[in-house]
Amino acid sequence: MDKQLNQLTLRSKVTITLEELSVLFHGNGQRFEELAADILKLEEENILQPVKSAGQTTRTPSVAYRYRINKSKLQADFHVELHRYTSQFHSAIRLDCYYSMPPEIFLNDLPFIERIQTYLTEVGFPQESVPAPERSAALVGDEKWIDEGGGREVLERIGLWNVMKIVPVSDPLMMAFNVKIVMNPQQFHLIVENKTTYQALLPILSETVFSTLIYGSGNKIVKSIEQFDWQFPIQKANHTFYYFGDIDRSGITIWNSLNEKRQVIPATPFYEACLSKSPFKGKTNQRKDIKAIENFVTAMPCGPKVESLLEDGHYYPQEVLKSSELREIWRNWSWNIMNGKA
Structure with a gap:
């Protein structure tokens, strides 16, 4: 359910309909009982709060037609998740800055951080300075990531920019x-x-x-x-x-x-x-x-x-x-x- 919780965290609206939850959790063709069980579990965890004015389904188990997303609860859960990732990642990867940022920034950065984690585990810290596209390709499999895809900012956020020995590619002075x-x-x-x-x-x-x-x-x-x-x-x-x-x-x-x-x-x-x-x-x-x-x-x-x-x-x-x-x-x-x- 981590993927679905991440999507709820990223959602800009504070409410979500039953139909949207159905697509988010099970896609098309899912059994109603399975969907309702997932929704009721999130109700118990106070992540989803029923909007009473929207009404309830007549099917059993009954769920609301619209829910309010408890962002503060998700934020608290997000901090717990950050702590879990900190314990799993290489000690050089710093996640401290994400505690004061919107969760979506970390969630967007996460796929790249995981690839960098793999690089550090398999290769270690680079010994030679190389141009940004070369280092970018080695880290995340995209030669444009550092210069054009926000890669430099990610590396700075996790405290690795200075140790990755990257030569910026720009016009010479x-x-x-x-x-x-x-x-x-x-x-x-x-x-x-x-x-x-x-x-x-x-x-x-x-x-x-x-x-x-x-x-x-x-x-x-x-x-x-x-x-x-x-x-x-x-x-x-x-x-x-x-x-x-x-x-x-x-x-x-x-x-x-x-x-x-x-x-x-x-x-x-x-x-x-x-x-x-x-x-x-x-x-x-x-x-x-x-x-x-x-x-x-x-x-x-x-x-x-x-x-x-x-x-x-x-x-x-x-x-x-x-x-x-x-x-x-x-x-x-x-x-x-x-x-x-x-």
């Missing part, structure tokens, strides 16, 4: 190096959203205290930043990332998504320089990510001005700053960073 300081213990990195800004700043990279200039290529940076440690393996250094993008809803959302992956500081001098110019009108059809804007506003002093600007239907592309202005800002700001003034 497009970046230039400042060879003069690439081995310094303090490493600064500037990410810019657009190609025009990247090309304008590239000639003076060696004149700054930055180790890299990274071309974000719009939304691509959110995935490609995962490649940073592989492409720039200076592990003992302290890495600080700055970001400069368009001052519009899309640009702020990119920064926020990137900041969730790796702490990234808005490059305030560039943003302040944009705000000193006349704004552009338009881009009113962009998705409004309220949380992203709130995070951006609190991340730098000129944030409130940005919020007001967007509400008025204005924006700034990075191209509002000329190449000469971009270079001058980076030179001056760069040395202020090194001297602890920015």
